[in-house]
Amino acid sequence: MENRMKVRIKYVVEDTDRHGSVRVYLRKDGRKLRLHGPLGSPDFWREYHAALKAPPKKRGETKTVPGTIQKGTMRWLVAQYTASGMFKQLGAKTQKDRRATLERFCNNIPKGKTLPDGELPFDKLQPKHLRLRRDAMVATPEAANTMLKALKQVFKFAVLYEHLAANPAAGVEPLKSKGDGYHSWTLEEIEKFEKVHPIGTTARLALALALYTGQRRSDLVQFGKQHVRDGWLTFTQFKGRENRPVRLELPIIPELQRILDASPTGDLAFLATAYGKPFTAAGFGNRMREWCDKAGLSDCSTHGLRKAAASRLAELGCTEFEIMAITGHQTSKEVTRYTKAASQRLRAESALAKLTGTKS
Template sequence: MKFRLKYVVEDVDRHGNVRLYYRRNGRKVRLRGPAGSPEFLADYRTAAAGPKEAKTDKAGRVVPKSFRWLCVQYFKSAMFQELDPRTQKVRRSILERFCEHKGDGDKPFAQLLPRHIRVRRDEMADRPEAANGMVKAVRQLYRYALRYDHHDDNPAEKVEYLKGNPDGYHSWTLAEIEKYEQVHPIGTPARLALALALYTGQRRADLVVLGKQHVRDGWLIFKQHKGRNRKPVRMEIPIIPELQRIIDATDTGDMAFLKTAFGRPFTSNGFGNRFRKWSDEAGLPHCAVHGLRKAAAARLAELGCTEQEIMAITGHRTSKEVTRYTRAASQKTRAESALRRLSLEQTPDESVPLLAAVVPGGTKSQPK
């Protein structure tokens, strides 16, 4: 019999893991599994009780010098306001959850030590990316505190990040792309989404706004969404024939190529959810839209493109992320190149072993 409780939902992350959440009135709280376990029931009761009220003074204000007070000051600062709206939303959510955890928001922020943050980080060890996101958010909070003379130390700077998946999102293989294409033929929104992601190498926040107004003489010309308020990146990407063929065969929107069932442009999150369903329909639950950006970069690397050429397509400002995207592809290309040179050095009548056997004394062993 399946265990059910009101407001409990299941979400599948990009690695295919099932996560349990309490979701009500816009709040989404992670619950430890499995469903029905003592830990699950304890988390459910806590979530159902709602967020703990912040301690206030007699005037109803948040107690000065508490962790929550510091967060409030940070949210009003220019440092926070200069961030991208999505970054603001994510960081605010992380810090508010930190405040709600065991009443940490009501404690003096000056008493927070590295060991306290490590304990909180280790409690999230099963979600290393979320744990690292928490550490990063607290680091930024205390950088604000240092800059505005609220404090003279940053305890989060001394807390190490957990080692998560070094490769990040799964990069689609050619076989996975073909499998998706078999389920979603040309002319469907799902196929157009794949083509836009694969043949432009852009993030989903850019994919949802690309439209006819960005096309000039066979080129897509636009500013990337990420960093648009601080360090805008202007992109010019040629529309290859295959992408143009798919666009022409699809019923696109007026201002955006991709549109919802109601004819309106997708939001970034809405598109991510919709693409998740399209991937699931193709039997690819482990494949996300961001993995196509990685696949595009990897394919360019396999074709011999330099990092600078790949960055001209993806819009990365530094080669660090591109190197991570293309690590496997570069290894494959180098191996192929090395063996090709080895093959050219051989004569038709010779067979040169890749590795000569070596005895401990350092001399080549002779056949017996």
């Protein structure tokens, strides 16, 4: 059996969070400062020595006690926001994701600093500080933009409830995203999936539902016989159902009906697990990942089928408003992003047809 010697470093303590993850802190002079990097690594020692030089708490200053939050800090403002009606009106998943984003922000210690962002006074933060924080995440622009979006809402809350006079994040621009997001399935990839997963399998039914309805996985898993009326699929989209519900009626085209009739389905949902139970959205996403991998489609995903459905409609000459009637988008911004490649192809084809016509 391997014997490991535990090395103790002065003032360094370890805490285990509710997820079982071990976090390292320097506890000295009433302060508890988070340290990053593996123990003994250059990043760890850099932060350790910087934390040692941090000034002790002044007499009369509130002592940091685990489980308490100092008023006036970003962590305090975040706590006020997440306890507000403004936050509680959000959907459960949005609340969960935003809490996680804001917790990461509050726990982060910028390079060269000794205090985590959560201990900074929120009324001293300026747009330049938030831009620096955003720019530190340039390698992951989507995560940076998610953080920025969350902070804008926190500061919007602060202005509405008169904790601040102005929103310092309002004018901070998001980073440009890498590429066009999720990969849109090509016709060849769809055919490859169909070859590996024939009609009569749950995998093929999942593909057909996604491709011929253009809906998110959170909607695909809820579809069942109870949503079918006179050959139409009638439902309220899962996303935004609590605040801005979108009700859709989509025709079940013959090809989708043919696959439905030939497929095993559950009592409450068309897509069912091996035990006959409806999938959760996350569970379905994991299962779809397995089906795609089996077909050798590592770049493909459920959301990529939603994008492919919109692109197909664009290639058929559908307008943005016609596509929005299928996908349920409330603005054309996302639809335009989905269909950009298809629109370019149509315009090129039209231009060359005119050129050919001119020459003839």
